[in-house]
Amino acid sequence: MLPVSINMAFQTSGFPVCKFIACFLLALLAAADGRDKGFRRFSPVEDTKQKAVAQEQWFTQKLDHFNGADSREWKQRYFVNEAFYRPGGPVFLMIGGEGPANPAWMQSGTWLTYAEKLGALCLMLEHRFYGASHPTDDLSTANLRFLSSRQALADLAHFRTVTAAARGLTNRKWVAFGGSYPGSLAAWFRLKYPHLVHASVSTSAPVHATVNFPEYLEVVWRSLASENAECPLLVKEASDTLLQRLNDPTTYGNITKDFNLCSKLQIQTEMDAAYFLETLAGSFMDVVQYNEDNRGFEGVTGTNITIKVLCGVMADASLGEPYARYAAVARLMMDTFSVKCLDASYSTYLRDMTNTSWVGPAAGGGRQWVYQTCTEFGFYQSTDSPNQPFTGFPLEYHVKQCADFYNISAEQLAEAVAQTNEYYGAYDIRSSRIVFPNGSIDPWHALGITQDIAPALPAVFIKGTAHCANMYPARSEDLPQLALAREHIFSLLHQWLKQ
Numbered sequence: 140m141l142p143v144s145i146n147m148a149f150q151t152s153g154f155p156v157c158k159f160i161a162c163f164l165l166a167l168l169a170a171a172d173g174r175d176k177g178f179r180r181f182s183p184v185e186d187t188k189q190k191a192v193a194q195e196q197w198f199t200q201k202l203d204h205f206n207g208a209d210s211r212e213w214k215q216r217y218f219v220n221e222a223f224y225r226p227g228g229p230v231f232l233m234i235g236g237e238g239p240a241n242p243a244w245m246q247s248g249t250w251l252t253y254a255e256k257l258g259a260l261c262l263m264l265e266h267r268f269y270g271a272s273h274p275t276d277d278l279s280t281a282n283l284r285f286l287s288s289r290q291a292l293a294d295l296a297h298f299r300t301v302t303a304a305a306r307g308l309t310n311r312k313w314v315a316f317g318g319s320y321p322g323s324l325a326a327w328f329r330l331k332y333p334h335l336v337h338a339s340v341s342t343s344a345p346v347h348a349t350v351n352f353p354e355y356l357e358v359v360w361r362s363l364a365s366e367n368a369e370c371p372l373l374v375k376e377a378s379d380t381l382l383q384r385l386n387d388p389t390t391y392g393n394i395t396k397d398f399n400l401c402s403k404l405q406i407q408t409e410m411d412a413a414y415f416l417e418t419l420a421g422s423f424m425d426v427v428q429y430n431e432d433n434r435g436f437e438g439v440t441g442t443n444i445t446i447k448v449l450c451g452v453m454a455d456a457s458l459g460e461p462y463a464r465y466a467a468v469a470r471l472m473m474d475t476f477s478v479k480c481l482d483a484s485y486s487t488y489l490r491d492m493t494n495t496s497w498v499g500p501a502a503g504g505g506r507q508w509v510y511q512t513c514t515e516f517g518f519y520q521s522t523d524s525p526n527q528p529f530t531g532f533p534l535e536y537h538v539k540q541c542a543d544f545y546n547i548s549a550e551q552l553a554e555a556v557a558q559t560n561e562y563y564g565a566y567d568i569r570s571s572r573i574v575f576p577n578g579s580i581d582p583w584h585a586l587g588i589t590q591d592i593a594p595a596l597p598a599v600f601i602k603g604t605a606h607c608a609n610m611y612p613a614r615s616e617d618l619p620q621l622a623l624a625r626e627h628i629f630s631l632l633h634q635w636l637k638q
């Protein structure tokens with residue numbers, strides 16, 4: 140899944156499969172547990188119960204697929220579920236993303252119900268540089284040059300080829316699955332390696348790279364408004380008030396108290412203000428992105444905090460002016476995640492994001508994913524549009540992080556993003572047997588395939604659902620259109636496997 144926003148404050152969501160984090164929770168968790176455990180929720184794999192069920196296995200992988208003279212190797216983690224396999228059946232490959240691969244997906248999830256019906260062998264490969272898949276000694280910027288979607292696709296191709304030969308599955312039909320960034324990888328795997336992948340389910344996939352992504356917060360506005368038209372207006376009023384107060388240092392004592400900050404608010408640069416404002420906005424971004432998704436099985440907590448709950452707080456006049464209600468939302472998030480106080484300092488974030496150790500505070504995925512945004516995708520959820528509810532974290536704030544963390548300039552970033560679209564085709568992807576589900580509430584649909592490109596490249600529109608909703612296990616309270624979407628995707632797979 141794609142992070143809601145990148146700053147560390149928000150990176151929590153334990154979605155190995157569907158992530159795209161928000162930062163708020165990360166900040167919260169970091170504050171609660173000390174920096175070294177800040178990414179705790181990135182590591183649900185540590186759950187011993189899950190470990191017993193889905194045994195981890197290791198695959199010898201090349202460090203650099205694009206340099207025949209470099210023979211260095213490393214071990215990549217993967218998981219296997221053979222329970223549904225019937226001889227002659229297809230092979231399903233779940234693609235890992237920008238966090239640890241979570242073995243919960245080897246026990247639940249819609250893809251397994253498809254596997255059961257189709258007799259598929261199920262595999263999940265962790266993405267290089269995330270989780271326990273460490274290709275290099277550390278996360279230095281020099282080493283991160285081996286982190287890219289192209290290297291990841293080549294990992295998948297090599298894994299697919301060698302595993303198929305070893306298990307006698309070379310002539311089986313392989314189907315790739317992924318949600319969010321791995322959803323894009325699923326589509327691109329089929330695009331670039333059509334001889335290895337028969338079909339792909341590319342859920343909530345942002346296939347179009349873009350440096351600036353103000354549309355994200357425009358969808359947040361619409362998703363909040365779909366609950367209550369006043370809701371985004373109240374959020375806007377609150378964030379404008381807060382921005383004004385940031386210009387007046389005499390208010391900092393009150394702000395520190397209102398938002399339960401760990402230490403007295405200090406605003407020395409525009410980066411400090413932007414980081415603080417983004418951290419607070421992140422709670423809304425996170426909640427909207429995952430609204431009512433059935434994520435509990437992944438070990439995610441706080442799933443009962445929905446758009447309805449946040450808009451309920453924003454509408455509660457008994458709490459005071461909108462600014463006070465906004466502060467109440469931040470405290471509700473802290474209570475929900477048992478966090479004592481909020482650490483929203485850019486200098487702490489900078490220190491964490493430049494720590495290159497595998498046990499460092501941002502090694503759960505933050506340092507790696509932001510590197511990928513700076514060198515491949517952009518996706519910066521800026522406040523540059525007038526039609527969104529927040530204030531104060533413009534594109535420049537995001538772009539400056541590329542320079543601060545990795546010495547990557549704005550020009551390099553722009554060129555890299557253009558190259559990504561040139562290489563994969565963005566919205567003009569041409570292939571076949573790829574289905575693109577998208578959810579109308581999910582802000583990431585703004586960069587996804589939302590119209591059928593061709594009969595063999597269909598979009599599946601799910602009105603009212605959030606990020607990757609169709610991948611989570613079905614439950615009785617699911618919207619009827621979500622249940623229909625799952626069936627529709629199944630019938631496409633069923634049909635494509637006969638081709």
Ligand SMILES: *[C@@H]1O[C@H](CO)[C@@H](O)[C@H](O)[C@H]1NC(C)=O
Nearest residue numbers: 387388389390391392393394
């Ligand atoms: C801080 O909050 C108190 C209580 O709400 C208020 O009386 C006071 O004027 C505020 N101080 C500033 C500088 O805004």
Ligand SMILES: *[C@@H]1O[C@H](CO)[C@@H](O)[C@H](O)[C@H]1NC(C)=O
Nearest residue numbers: 441442443444445448471475
């Ligand atoms: C969410 O669930 C937790 C734990 O079950 C509960 O303590 C909390 O009050 C709930 N919050 C809301 C807003 O429903």
Ligand SMILES: *[C@@H]1O[C@H](CO)[C@@H](O)[C@H](O)[C@H]1NC(C)=O
Nearest residue numbers: 174175494495496498499500
């Ligand atoms: C990086 O993080 C680790 C774990 O928190 C810490 O022990 C180490 O001192 C940090 N390194 C630097 C350079 O700050």
Ligand SMILES: *[C@@H]1O[C@H](CO)[C@@H](O)[C@H](O)[C@H]1NC(C)=O
Nearest residue numbers: 280542545546547548549551
């Ligand atoms: C940053 O990059 C520029 C060129 O892209 C280079 O000249 C400079 O030495 C780099 N700075 C550091 C600290 O690596």
Ligand SMILES: CC(=O)N[C@H]1CO[C@H](CO)[C@@H](O)[C@@H]1O
Nearest residue numbers: 579584589590591598599600
């Ligand atoms: C929100 C969104 O963009 N939905 C689109 C998803 O795809 C269908 C096509 O199947 C479009 O009709 C929707 O507009």
